[in-house]
Amino acid sequence: MAKLRLKPLIFRMIRAHRRAWRRSIRWPLLTALSGNVLLTLLVVGLGIYVFVSSAEQRSWQARQAENAREASTLIRSFLESRLSQLLLVSLPDLTQVDSASRALDSYIQRDPSWLEIVRLNGQGETLAGGYADQPMLQNMFTTRQAQWFRQAKNGATYVGNLGVSANDTSYLVIAVPSADGGVVAGRLRMDSLWDTVANIRFGSTGIAYILNDEDGRIIAYPDPQIVRNNMYASDTQLFQAIQQKPGNEWNGAFRSLQGKPVQAHALLIPNSRWVVVTEVSMSEVRQTRTLALQISAAGIALLWVLITITINKRLAQLVMQPMESLREGADRVGHGDLSHQIPNDREDEIGRVTMQFNEMASQLAEREQRLVKARDKALIDSQFKTDLLARVSHDLRQPLGVILGFSEMIQDGIFGPVTDGQRKATGDIITSTRHLSQMVSDLLDSARLESHNLHLRIDQFSPDLLLRQSCSQLGLLAERKGLRLTTELDPRLPQTLRGDVNRLQQIVNNLAGNAIKFTQQGSIHIRAYQVDESQWALSVADTGAGIPADALSFIFEPFRQVNDPATRDKGGVGLGLSIVQQLVTLMGGKIQVESTVGKGSTFCVFLPFEPALKQGD
């Protein structure tokens, strides 16, 4: 399960990272900067590592060479001192042989490295001799054939090969010519010398050993078993290097007898066939550089993290925070707080941007102030216009009332009998007066709607009564034109609805009045019905002239009428539909019109059951 979830988790993390990368410049910047830092640190770390490892290697080489030289010097001086002793033995003349034998014994007793010393004459006969374990150089028959005897007799110093006595003691035969033509020879116990060399230690794994450069036999080794078992280093890389490369000093990385990687230094002891080898395990040679590598890796990691954190902090301080306060400032200014100024004490690029931003905000504030002033002035102007219109309308209505009143009184015969001509004339006066009065009302409504000064009075009303009122108010008008005016109430509609009944009446009367005006024959049908759960509708359908399609787009604009000679003289200032539409909008509804030229038009007003209250009081 855990495995199954791991993959989407990683993908999510990658996606989140990509998003973060795209959403903030912090990540690209931080990555570039800390990447460069990491690269620099790695280069420095590599330099340190190379320096440390080369210094370490040199130091180990020097120590190994020094130890090898020491061992070599030890062996050489050991041999030289023993050879000198033999030369001393050769000095006494033959007349003092007896005392010479005693001297030899005392030599052997004093120096435990001597196993045997003999002085022989030219024929190989023992003149004097002493030994610590057993006589091996005093057999007359074998001596004369021995290499050491022949070489010393010929006047050369002899340093022989190693031999091993019956009791496992490693020995060396050395011989020098004596002054009387004979030979002085000795057998040297080498064990202690070899032990001395084999006991050389340096570092924690550094050892020294000796091998024979002819056959690779191990002469001395820290582990005595190896010597005892007559092991050979002849197939080791070191031995091959010694064999192949001329000279008397070798060093490099090889494998030890046990097959472990070592750094070895080999030195040929002068005048011998012995090679002193000092070797130290590669892991120790590399110990310091490994430690250096670990320390520098940890240091680099720590330093990198610290520097990255510092960069991040500085980035936040120098870039992210100013950006954030700019963003916040823009947000506040964007939401209308134009007085907001971002604190700024910087003179760099961000400081300049901030300064510019603050300046922009103040300019905006200034401009807004001017706009607010202009708007207030416009509002006052608009209010003034509405008030003026209200006063004008009041002043117009007073004389209209007088005209209407007296005309009706004349028509009623209050001032005396009326002729038919007079009756008709007063009738026209009355109609025109009503018309004029309606225009005054429309103008005032229009002005109020435009300046948002018209408030709805929401209350309960009966849609049935609404339709009947319209019918009674417009019935006579329709009848005069010979039109049928019918109403229809959807039984699904509630008995009472909520809304501004006077304004709804105004809407219906306006639409129906228009319908009567533009219909020559047929009928006008007013209908109130439920549309769905949230809205109801009032529709006025006529069988009139219809509205051309191109006119449908502007019939709701104020002062616009269909430019048709047949309808141009129908009166009105063209405000009716504009007022209707604005009222419907104010009520939170909408108006639709469908029309076919020659067949008639249907105006539909859709209204919410719960009227808009934004303008209601």
Place this chain on the structure above:
Amino acid sequence: METKQTNHQACIIEDEVQLAAIYTRALELAGYQAEAINDGQEAMQHLRQVEHAPALVILDLNLPRLPGKEILRYIRADQRFAKTRVILATSDSAAVAGEIEAKSDIVLLKPIGFTQLRELASRFLI
């Protein structure tokens, strides 16, 4: 047309003298004893001192010296006028709202027709 003899008092408060005359004639024809007052303050004084509360008051909202709605408030606050019907005559339908509308019986938008007022007033008498 003859004026009907009646005990029904009507008070017309309208600053436009000619309109007041038309209203007076209409109410008289409807069967009222009509009295016209052309000034707000004067109307208030008249109503305070009147012995018989009028059955009908035609009240213009726009009056000199004292606004019509003060008179309306006075009428509605005084128990003597509990049976008095008030027809508000206004030249601005939008100016009539809330309290004023609630306190009046009918609001008529000017111009008020002679015939319309006469018919309305006579219906109140039934």
